[in-house]
Amino acid sequence: MNNTWQGYNSSLFYDELLTSSGNPRTAARGMINFLQRLPEEEINERRSAAELAIRDMGISFTVYTEGGNIDRNWPFDIIPRTITAKEWSKISLGLQQRTRALNCFIDDIYNKQSILADQLIPADIVLESTNYKPQCRGVSPRYGAWAHICGSDLVRNSNGKFYVLEDNLRVPSGVSYMLENREITKRVLPELFENYSIQPVDDYPSKLYQTLASLSPxxxxxxxxxxxxxxxxxxxxxxxxxxxxxxxxxxxxxxxxxxxxxxxxxxxxxxxxxxxxxxxxxxxxxxxxxxxxxxxxxxxxxxxxxxxxxxxVAIANAPGSGVADDKVIYAYVPDMIRYYLKQEPLVDSVKTYLCMIEKDREYVLSNLDKLVVKPANESGGYGIMVGPHASAQTRREFAALIENNPRNYIAQPTLSLSTAPTYIDHTVAPRHLDLRPFILQGKDTWVTPGGLTRVAMTKGSLVVNSSQGGGSKDTWIVEGN
CATH class of the missing domain: 3.40.50.11290 (Rossmann fold)
Structure with missing residues (x-):
């Protein structure tokens, strides 16, 4: 084993590639063995080759700052994340189920509003949401699909189980980086693709085209x-x-x-x-x-x-679909699945406290040091407070925000997010990560094999968004394991 892996501790959190005793997981065994045998100089050369490829391919993103907009090269880690095809098949079915229920919900609230009449969800939560658009009332798009492209963020807890952290149904982004991550990995680690059976992601543009074409009037x-x-x-x-x-x-x-x-x-x-x-x-x-x-x-x-x-004309995603993007609405998605599909959720949501409910609000205000507090309609990691990492002053500020506008805040337990080996500063270290698969719904429903893995490049950080300093890595759905 080369020195870059010395001192790697996989026992603190659930690690995607290594067991708590430091042995490679089945789906990652060949890759880990290969990377650990590479000389340190060669690992660094391959990382440099990835950075050069990113510059040559023009892969960038923009960070908005007070001083102006800054274009940055895409932050990329060369060590892929692996998930078995068997495990992913269950997740994929759960994501399809979830997206169908969300689309049923959106179609319902702009038409019959049966879920509100049956009081499964309080009407004011929906109708007073900033993302509810009365201008869309009476419209039912083709196939009843409003959110044709959905990005649902998944996290893995300390038990190794996947949970849906949130749904993104307005204008979900990041899929191009998923595709480019694969291209870069093929360039810098071509040997691994000879020995692994990895589900491809490069057919996403054709799948997206088929989905959009199916909507044509x-x-x-x-x-x-x-x-x-x-x-x-x-x-x-x-x-x-x-x-x-x-x-x-x-x-x-x-x-x-x-x-x-x-x-x-x-x-x-x-x-x-x-x-x-x-x-x-x-x-x-x-x-x-x-x-x-x-x-x-x-x-x-x-x-x-x-x-x-x-x-x-068809519009994807349809105007008004953002009403299901609301993090307060997120708490009711399991109920939607039971209501519209008559099924139990195949992928669980994270326990969520709604600050608009007095009992929940009292619990949140008493436990701000243990919870993650999120505004209902922000994205990109903005406006979030991670209680255990926040100062007492920040917690006091958030308590005031919650009391002033409880409808606008939800809270969730601080999850022990899974980690994966990440090559940083000439060494391999565990970093927290999430996963954003993309679900397409038009005439048919399809889920990307894997998705965009985002990595918190800062030690101990739980914030993975690129706008907040996060990075990314290729995600492999591996057959035969």
């Missing part, structure tokens, strides 16, 4: 699909361009589209207007149509909501 062999981006200054612009190119779709900004008198959406081209069948929106719904939402928006397309309601 026109029966046409090749529908016109447009990826609507806010533009080059958006943090996920790399992904917008990547997916458009990979699918053979059009990459457009709001000014490239217009709505005709026939309530159809058209794309401006040098050869004249071209009818658009499906818009894969990568902008927040509040900016998508100044006629309906923010009047000052220059990012959207005036009249696109009229075209969508008329059934002349």
């Amino acid at each position: 026109r029966e046409t062999r090749k529908p016109c699909i447009a990826v609507l981006t806010p533009g080059i200054y958006n943090s996920a612009y790399f992904e917008h361009a990547f997916l458009a190119q990979s699918m053979g779709a059009e990459l457009v900004e709001g000014s490239d589209l217009h709505t005709g008198d026939d309530d159809c959406v058209y794309m401006r081209t040098v050869d004249g207007p071209v009818k658009v069948d499906v818009v894969y929106r990568r902008i927040d719904e509040d900016f998508i149509d100044p006629e309906v939402f923010r009047q000052e928006s220059m990012l959207g397309v005036p009249g696109i909501m009229r075209a969508w309601k008329a059934g002349n």
Whole structure:
């Protein structure tokens, strides 16, 4: 064993690749043995090769700061994460189940509202949510699917069991990095792909295309699909361009589209207007149509909501789908599965305390040093307080926030997130991580084999978001184990 692995402690948390006694898990055995035999100089050379590939491929993300926007190269760890295909098949079924229930919920609350009438969920939680859009009432998209692309974040606790931490149904991002992680790993560790049977992820663009094409209002062999981006200054612009190119779709900004008198959406081209069948929106719904939402928006397309309601264009994800993104709504997803599908959840959610409920609020305020507190509608790791790592002053500030607006906060136990070997500063050390698989729902439902593994690169940190200094690694779903 080379010195980079000396002192690695896999006994403090559930480790993805090594048992508590330090032996490789079955799915990781070949990879661990290979990496431990590599000379230290060669491991560092391969890490440097990965960084060079990231620069050459232009893989970047944008961090917004008070001083301006900073483009950074994608932070990547060369040691893959492995999960057995047998274990993943159960998770995949659970994610499909969850996404179907969430789509049933969204379709219900914009139409019959039966789940509210039956008082399974308090009506005010839904109807007063900032993400509930009354402008979407009475619409039922094709196949009853509103959130066509869902990113549900998974974590593994100290018992090694997967839990869903949250659902992302507005504009989930990160899938391009999942694909690029695989390409980089193939470049720097090609030997491992000769000896492992790893489920591929590179068919995601074709699966996404099939999902979007199934939504087309026109029966046409090749529908016109447009990826609507806010533009080059958006943090996920790399992904917008990547997916458009990979699918053979059009990459457009709001000014490239217009709505005709026939309530159809058209794309401006040098050869004249071209009818658009499906818009894969990568902008927040509040900016998508100044006629309906923010009047000052220059990012959207005036009249696109009229075209969508008329059934002349499909929008993925549909406007209004963000109502199920609310972290308060998250607490009710197991009940949704039982209500709509008449099934028990196949993947558990994390225990969640709703600060709007007096009993829960009292518990949270008395145990802020043990809990993670989250705002209901933030993303990217912003606005979160990790109680055990927070100062007394921060806990007091959050207590005031909760008391001032209890509806806006939930709390969850501080999980002992799983770790995985991560190559940092010329040594291998355990770092906490999560996993974001992507679930597609249109005519059919499909789950990525694995997903985007995000890593907290700072020792002891539980925050994995790239905007907060996190990194990423390739995720292998390994057959035959």
